[in-house]
Amino acid sequence: MATQTAHVGMNRTGIQMSPLDSKAMQQGDPALPVTDTPDEAALAEMRNEYIMNADGLGSIPLPGTVTGAVTMALQALNGDSPHILLDKLGERLAFERTGTRLYDALITKCDVLLNGDLSMTIDDLEQIRADEARHFRLVADAIASLGGDPTAQTPSGDLAGVESMGLVQVLNDPRTSIAQSLHAIMTAELSDMAGWETLVALADEHDLTELVEDFTDALNQEREHLALVQTWYEEAIGLTFGDMELDDDTAPLSPQPGLAPPP
Amino acid sequence: MAFNLFASKGTSIDNQQFTWRDLVQKPISKLDDDAFTRVRIILMNGIEQEALRFGHMAARFNASLRLPLARIRRAEHHQATMVNWLIGADHSPLETTIAYEQTAIEITAALAQREPDPYLAQVYRFGLLEDFDHLYRYAALLDRLEGKDANNILQSYTDIRPGRPTSEQHRAPPDDLRTPYQRASADFMTKLHALTIVAGEAQTQNYYLNVGPFFSDPLARQLYAEIASVEEQHVTQYASMLDPTESWLEQWLLHEANECYNYYSCVEHETNHHVKAIWERFLDYELGHFHVACDCFKQIAGRDPAEVVNSEIAAPLEYRSQRDFVRRVLAQEVDLRTKGTAFVPRAQESVDSHTYRAIVNADGMPSEAVASGYRWSPGTELRRPDTLGTVAP
Numbered sequence: 337m338a339t340q341t342a343h344v345g346m347n348r349t350g351i352q353m354s355p356l357d358s359k360a361m362q363q364g365d366p367a368l369p370v371t372d373t374p375d376e377a378a379l380a381e382m383r384n385e386y387i388m389n390a391d392g393l394g395s396i397p398l399p400g401t402v403t404g405a406v407t408m409a410l411q412a413l414n415g416d417s418p419h420i421l422l423d424k425l426g427e428r429l430a431f432e433r434t435g436t437r438l439y440d441a442l443i444t445k446c447d448v449l450l451n452g453d454l455s456m457t458i459d460d461l462e463q464i465r466a467d468e469a470r471h472f473r474l475v476a477d478a479i480a481s482l483g484g485d486p487t488a489q490t491p492s493g494d495l496a497g498v499e500s501m502g503l504v505q506v507l508n509d510p511r512t513s514i515a516q517s518l519h520a521i522m523t524a525e526l527s528d529m530a531g532w533e534t535l536v537a538l539a540d541e542h543d544l545t546e547l548v549e550d551f552t553d554a555l556n557q558e559r560e561h562l563a564l565v566q567t568w569y570e571e572a573i574g575l576t577f578g579d580m581e582l583d584d585d586t587a588p589l590s591p592q593p594g595l596a597p598p599p
Numbered sequence: 600m601a602f603n604l605f606a607s608k609g610t611s612i613d614n615q616q617f618t619w620r621d622l623v624q625k626p627i628s629k630l631d632d633d634a635f636t637r638v639r640i641i642l643m644n645g646i647e648q649e650a651l652r653f654g655h656m657a658a659r660f661n662a663s664l665r666l667p668l669a670r671i672r673r674a675e676h677h678q679a680t681m682v683n684w685l686i687g688a689d690h691s692p693l694e695t696t697i698a699y700e701q702t703a704i705e706i707t708a709a710l711a712q713r714e715p716d717p718y719l720a721q722v723y724r725f726g727l728l729e730d731f732d733h734l735y736r737y738a739a740l741l742d743r744l745e746g747k748d749a750n751n752i753l754q755s756y757t758d759i760r761p762g763r764p765t766s767e768q769h770r771a772p773p774d775d776l777r778t779p780y781q782r783a784s785a786d787f788m789t790k791l792h793a794l795t796i797v798a799g800e801a802q803t804q805n806y807y808l809n810v811g812p813f814f815s816d817p818l819a820r821q822l823y824a825e826i827a828s829v830e831e832q833h834v835t836q837y838a839s840m841l842d843p844t845e846s847w848l849e850q851w852l853l854h855e856a857n858e859c860y861n862y863y864s865c866v867e868h869e870t871n872h873h874v875k876a877i878w879e880r881f882l883d884y885e886l887g888h889f890h891v892a893c894d895c896f897k898q899i900a901g902r903d904p905a906e907v908v909n910s911e912i913a914a915p916l917e918y919r920s921q922r923d924f925v926r927r928v929l930a931q932e933v934d935l936r937t938k939g940t941a942f943v944p945r946a947q948e949s950v951d952s953h954t955y956r957a958i959v960n961a962d963g964m965p966s967e968a969v970a971s972g973y974r975w976s977p978g979t980e981l982r983r984p985d986t987l988g989t990v991a992p
Binding site for chain 1: 963
């Protein structure tokens with residue numbers, strides 16, 4: 337079973353673990369000419385041509401409905417950039433969907449490993465997971481209301497998927513501890529918060545008042561998630577006990593019985 | 600202690616059973632397990648994949664072998680799964696690549712020193728220096744692309760230095776062919792060595808072809824394309840050592856004997872108890888396969904398996920750092936080239952190979968670009984005082 341915190345053991349990756357071999361490895365052989373000065377210009381040169389000639393990740397889908405197409409065309413005439421809004425909505429959609437799955441994986445892990453050492457409970461995680469799922473549906477509805485297709489993957493949605501790949505790997509690895517999993521979740525929450533901030537600003541640019549309100553609510557919830565996750569992570573690595581609580585009074589977020597906060 | 604293939608019947612094929620849970624075992628630790636445990640896993644995966652490849656081809660040409668081969672292939676497939684999936688998911692494709700090259704270097708060096716045929720030993724030394732250079736190029740890519748030290752994988756067993764430059768390894772096909780051993784007169788171990796190296800190199804070629812597209816970086820893709828091409832040459836080189844007059848049945852018998860030899864070597868060296876238990880189990884499975892092949896050899900070919908398996912295995916294949924041997928070969932033979940099946944000084948390399956190389960290298964040489972000015976330093980080149988303040992591209 338993965339231990340809550342990393343332990344000291346026979347890690348062999350560093351050179352100190354095999355002093356004789358490492359010394360031999362570093363001793364130069366005069367028969368081998370090796371350039372002394374690092375020169376990475378050649379790498380850049382080979383990459384430059386590809387960068388110059390690259391196609392993008394793909395396109396933003398055209399609205400599939402007449403209303404959507406008309407709205408988009410009108411907004412474009414007004415000087416707005418409706419495609420950017422749709423692309424960023426697609427990004428949040430993808431991120432919230434994956435985020436929900438990240439919490440699913442964390443809940444599965446905590447079902448096995450959580451032992452009362454942290455103020456975090458499964459109910460807390462279930463609540464955040466529900467928030468993420470709700471945010472996903474909120475964004476899907478927003479896309480639909482603008483005439484877009486919430487089932488389409490936009491370029492920024494694709495990008496978010498590539499960025500999140502490492503987080504998915506960490507959460508689903510049976511060997512990672514709760515602390516290590518929370519570290520990955522914290523990375524997700526940090527990025528999520530920044531994403532919502534951008535989206536609120538974009539919706540505001542387009543005078544979508546109702547969406548600005550909904551998105552601001554979501555942003556506030558994400559801020560709360562981040563603060564909680566950060567607190568739990570710090571507890572998990574032995575820093576402190578948390579005192580954060582979700583707004584929802586029904587959520588049992590108080591520290592576990594018998595675990596007094598530090599003075 | 601010598602190992603006799605006829606001494607035990609192993610596990611009967613009927614008793615070689617798996618569940619899905621059984622197939623997916625606890626992976627090794629990238630950090631704590633010995634690098635040679637990973638080397639063994641990689642080699643044995645290659646050995647199993649060769650068994651599958653050979654079994655499928657043999658079945659295409661031999662109606663009477665289809666059923667016994669199908670039964671054995673089912674077990675081999677599951678063995679390959681269990682072995683290969685011992686690699687942990689925290690190995691990036693590039694880190695696994697470093698481990699593949701370490702496997703190629705350490706195993707080829709071990710085989711080169713045990714090979715009784717001097718010409719074939721030269722073939723191994725020739726290939727060794729090329730894989731040695733691949734390790735250097737990939738280590739530079741790992742450092743400069745992912746910011747990681749290849750020695751975290753190598754654990755100081757294997758040097759990270761240039762060998763015969765990869766950009767000069769591209770040859771015309773006639774210069775990759777070698778003179779085969781003679782089945783009637785060749786040493787039994789010579790045949791097993793050849794099958795071992797073919798398995799390892801074919802697996803490497805396959806792996807590079809498959810993981811190349813995982814990289815977003817075009818330079819990484821070019822480097823994989825370049826080195827995968829050399830691995831194709833290596834498979835061509837090493838497979839041409841096999842005697843083409845061996846019958847399908849004789850080759851099958853040798854394949855099974857070779858699997859036994861390799862699992863036996865793993866059992867003898869393994870330090871991870873969990874993995875060792877897998878090697879022991881699979882050695883018994885392979886002995887079971889070997890005896891099925893022996894029965895077919897007697898019944899279908901009407902021959903005695905002892906005509907082919909005509910000696911004991913004196914000692915296991917060595918799993919240890921071959922640094923001194925590799926350095927010696929490097930100092931003495933880095934400038935060797937080929938002309939047909941002969942090894943010649945650099946100046947006498949065939950014109951065909953020069954022409955071929957000029958074509959493939961015409962748009963630049965990724966293996967040169969990736970390692971320009973690269974010198975391995977413990978903890979990545981960013982730890983070197985002369986690189987402080989420079990920004991990676």
